[in-house]
Amino acid sequence: MNISDAAQASGLPPKTIRYYEDIDLVKPDRGANGYRDFSDVDVHNLTFLARSRALGFSIDDCRKLLALYQDKSRASGEVKKVAEGHLAEIEAKIADLTAMRDALAHLVHCCHGDDRPECPILEGLGTRRAGQM
Amino acid sequence: MNISDAAQASGLPPKTIRYYEDIDLVKPDRGANGYRDFSDVDVHNLTFLARSRALGFSIDDCRKLLALYQDKSRASGEVKKVAEGHLAEIEAKIADLTAMRDALAHLVHCCHGDDRPECPILEGLGTRRAGQM
DNA sequence: ATAGGGCTTCCAGTCACTGGAAGGTCAAGA
DNA sequence: TCTTGACCTTCCAGTGACTGGAAGCCCTAT
Numbered sequence: 001m002n003i004s005d006a007a008q009a010s011g012l013p014p015k016t017i018r019y020y021e022d023i024d025l026v027k028p029d030r031g032a033n034g035y036r037d038f039s040d041v042d043v044h045n046l047t048f049l050a051r052s053r054a055l056g057f058s059i060d061d062c063r064k065l066l067a068l069y070q071d072k073s074r075a076s077g078e079v080k081k082v083a084e085g086h087l088a089e090i091e092a093k094i095a096d097l098t099a100m101r102d103a104l105a106h107l108v109h110c111c112h113g114d115d116r117p118e119c120p121i122l123e124g125l126g127t128r129r130a131g132q133m
Numbered sequence: 134m135n136i137s138d139a140a141q142a143s144g145l146p147p148k149t150i151r152y153y154e155d156i157d158l159v160k161p162d163r164g165a166n167g168y169r170d171f172s173d174v175d176v177h178n179l180t181f182l183a184r185s186r187a188l189g190f191s192i193d194d195c196r197k198l199l200a201l202y203q204d205k206s207r208a209s210g211e212v213k214k215v216a217e218g219h220l221a222e223i224e225a226k227i228a229d230l231t232a233m234r235d236a237l238a239h240l241v242h243c244c245h246g247d248d249r250p251e252c253p254i255l256e257g258l259g260t261r262r263a264g265q266m
Numbered sequence: 267a268t269a270g271g272g273c274t275t276c277c278a279g280t281c282a283c284t285g286g287a288a289g290g291t292c293a294a295g296a
Numbered sequence: 297t298c299t300t301g302a303c304c305t306t307c308c309a310g311t312g313a314c315t316g317g318a319a320g321c322c323c324t325a326t
Contacts, residue, residue, distance in 0.1 A: 002304075013283090013284085015283070016283065018306095019282075023282095033290085033292085035291080044259070047259075055236060056237075058282090059281080065255070068252075068255060069258070069259060072250060074252070074255075075247065075248045075249070075250065076244055076247060076248075077246040077247050077248060079252045079254050079255055080244045081246075083240065083241045083244070086237065087237050090237065093230055094227060094230050100189045100223055101220065101227065103188060104219065105220060108213060108217055113213030116209055117206055117207050118209060119201075121209070121216050122201060122212055125181050125184045126177070126180075135272080136272090136273075147272095147273090148315060148316085149313085149315085166322060167274060167321085168322085169273085186313090268326085270326105271322100271323085272323080273320100274320080274321070275319090275320090276318090276319090277316105277318085278317085278318105279315080279316080280315080280316100283311085285310080287308085289305080290304075290306105291302100291305090293300105293301100293302090293303095294302105295298105296298085296299085
């Protein structure tokens with residue numbers, strides 16, 4: 001299977017697949033013409049990677065997860081540890097963004113947004129307060 | 134004022150302040166010895182930048198906001214437009230992360246996480262389903 | 267005089283791609 | 297058979313917003 005078919009099947013762009021080969025996440029065969037030749041297993045692994053990335057796992061985590069995926073004698077506790085760590089990061093990011101959103105929404109709410117120069121948003125940015133930041 | 138004092142006062146690391154000068158966000162004077170010499174206005178602008186960044190505005194947005202901040206005849210509508218655009222981005226990011234969290238939390242919840250190899254997390258990543266992704 | 271800390275510049279690295287250039291390969295149609 | 301256009305290849309550079317580190321100048325205190 002050529003790269004564009006593998007891309008189609010996995011949902012990853014060809015560029016990304018080449019990059020993943022570059023960093024040794026996948027190792028497709030090569031045809032006599034030098035073209036990459038993806039097996040079903042390769043495509044399956046790419047799909048696994050696509051989904052892991054879609055859940056926000058770092059490439060490093062993906063590497064670990066893929067190794068665990070291929071190790072039929074893994075301990076599921078290992079997997080859960082990686083996933084829980086990532087889950088905590090996501091929760092933290094959501095908390096950060098929510099605080100940002102609240103502060104910003106407050107500023108936006110206070111600004112009438114017309115042709116006059118008075119602007120609580122700029123005042124808030126220039127003089128503290130307006131939430132905790 | 135030397136750079137480390139400006140850093141102290143603004144809350145930005147010296148490296149970041151140099152970077153901001155590099156990309157023309159601030160233009161501190163120079164002393165005879167070549168050292169940067171930050172005026173109160175410079176420090177004030179750096180503080181403005183630190184707060185804008187803390188609210189997640191991109192450097193590009195910060196540049197616009199800083200220009201509006203310095204333009205005493207701006208229309209507050211301009212500012213509000215930038216802020217609302219950014220607010221929408223934050224909301225979108227929160228929505229993405231929340232969907233990720235829910236899908237991942239579901240997988241984590243299903244995994245007993247012990248020494249056995251059976252792992253719903255890996256199965257979920259390998260075979261679709263498990264939320265929508 | 268020297269030791270230390272702070273200042274300067276410049277280069278490289280981060281993360282995970284992404285765009286683009288230059289060139290080889292393949293299948294279909296004239 | 298030739299050509300066209302869509303593939304494929306590699307390699308290099310750029311993204312955003314810093315950050316680390318090296319090499320070297322400057323200032324103050326002892």
